[in-house]
Amino acid sequence: MKKSKLISLLALATAAAGLASCGDNAKCKIGVLLPVEHAALRTCANGFKEALNEAGLVEGSDYSFDIKNAGGSDADLTAMAKDLVSTKDMTFGLGTGASKQLMSASIEKGLTNPVFFSAVTDPVAANLVSNVENPNGFVCGTSDAQPIADQLLLINQILPTASKLGVLYTQSEENSVIQKDQVKEIISKNAPGVEVVEKAVSGPSDINAAALALAEQVNAIYVPTDNNIAAHMNDVKQAANSKGVLVVCGEEGMLQDGGHITISVDYKQLGKEAGKMAVEIIKNGKKPSDFPVKFMDASTCSKVYSSANLAGSGISLPESIKTSFSDISAK
Numbered sequence: 001m002k003k004s005k006l007i008s009l010l011a012l013a014t015a016a017a018g019l020a021s022c023g024d025n026a027k028c029k030i031g032v033l034l035p036v037e038h039a040a041l042r043t044c045a046n047g048f049k050e051a052l053n054e055a056g057l058v059e060g061s062d063y064s065f066d067i068k069n070a071g072g073s074d075a076d077l078t079a080m081a082k083d084l085v086s087t088k089d090m091t092f093g094l095g096t097g098a099s100k101q102l103m104s105a106s107i108e109k110g111l112t113n114p115v116f117f118s119a120v121t122d123p124v125a126a127n128l129v130s131n132v133e134n135p136n137g138f139v140c141g142t143s144d145a146q147p148i149a150d151q152l153l154l155i156n157q158i159l160p161t162a163s164k165l166g167v168l169y170t171q172s173e174e175n176s177v178i179q180k181d182q183v184k185e186i187i188s189k190n191a192p193g194v195e196v197v198e199k200a201v202s203g204p205s206d207i208n209a210a211a212l213a214l215a216e217q218v219n220a221i222y223v224p225t226d227n228n229i230a231a232h233m234n235d236v237k238q239a240a241n242s243k244g245v246l247v248v249c250g251e252e253g254m255l256q257d258g259g260h261i262t263i264s265v266d267y268k269q270l271g272k273e274a275g276k277m278a279v280e281i282i283k284n285g286k287k288p289s290d291f292p293v294k295f296m297d298a299s300t301c302s303k304v305y306s307s308a309n310l311a312g313s314g315i316s317l318p319e320s321i322k323t324s325f326s327d328i329s330a331k
């Protein structure tokens with residue numbers, strides 16, 4: 001046998017051995033869980049798949065990719081998590097709630113197949129990992145911790161006389177509660193003269209009324225990376241337009257349907273980093289405990305605004321911001 005042919009066969013055998021670690025078959029079955037459909041989470045899921053493809057894995061022959069969307073239902077999220085961990089070789093949770101459900105379902109069923117997470121602000125506080133440097137266990141992933149201080153600074157640059165800041169969040173989303181508390185701490189330390197007004201919602205039906213009530217009291221509204229609200233930003237847009245209130249969002253996707261401006265983590269790259277971990281497990285036999293939690297560097301954040309949404313609220317940006325930010329309305 002020629003040497004080149006032998007090397008090729010050995011390479012194939014090695015690849016097959018790596019893929020076999022996903023189960024009895026060479027094809028690795030991957031389940032993805034979304035709590036609700038919105039741009040950032042879908043972009044993150046696409047990034048995960050892109051990392052697999054860039055590593056030479058082929059969907060259909062090397063892996064399958066099954067996405068489940070709970071549509072905002074906690075009961076469906078729980079049921080889908082149990083189904084995915086029972087039927088897939090590895091699972092990927094988008095957001096804190098989905099990721100925790102996958103981990104809990106795995107523990108309940110006595111399973112230790114890899115669980116990846118992404119779009120989680122604080123994975124330690126969420127009890128997904130015990131330590132960001134040495135996660136241990138079968139859970140690993142990437143955090144979408146945002147540059148909240150820089151985002152809040154935008155309010156001062158656009159509305160230097162603003163004295164009241166509203167924070168709109170979903171009370172059942174841990175990510176949102178954590179970010180709400182971070183906003184209060186940052187404002188308390190750096191702008192003690194600014195009053196923070198909180199408004200919590202419990203579900204989609206509350207958003208419009210809550211946003212309108214908040215807009216009547218404040219100069220600007222901050223919306224964290226909240227899955228419930230991100231899926232219904234048009235309700236926030238209506239309130240902002242009616243009262244001429246600035247809306248600063250936690251991430252770029254929220255500007256598509258109503259937000260005004262943000263400095264945002266790249267959610268495609270966030271998903272790709274989690275996907276790279278999956279590649280190492282599939283192809284090279286690594287374990288989730290081998291991967292520290294990945295945080296995105298602030299230098300990779302996107303600076304974007306929506307001129308169309310700003311115009312609807314009658315708000316103008318300083319030229320200094322226009323020159324350093326990109327207008328998504330022009331895309």
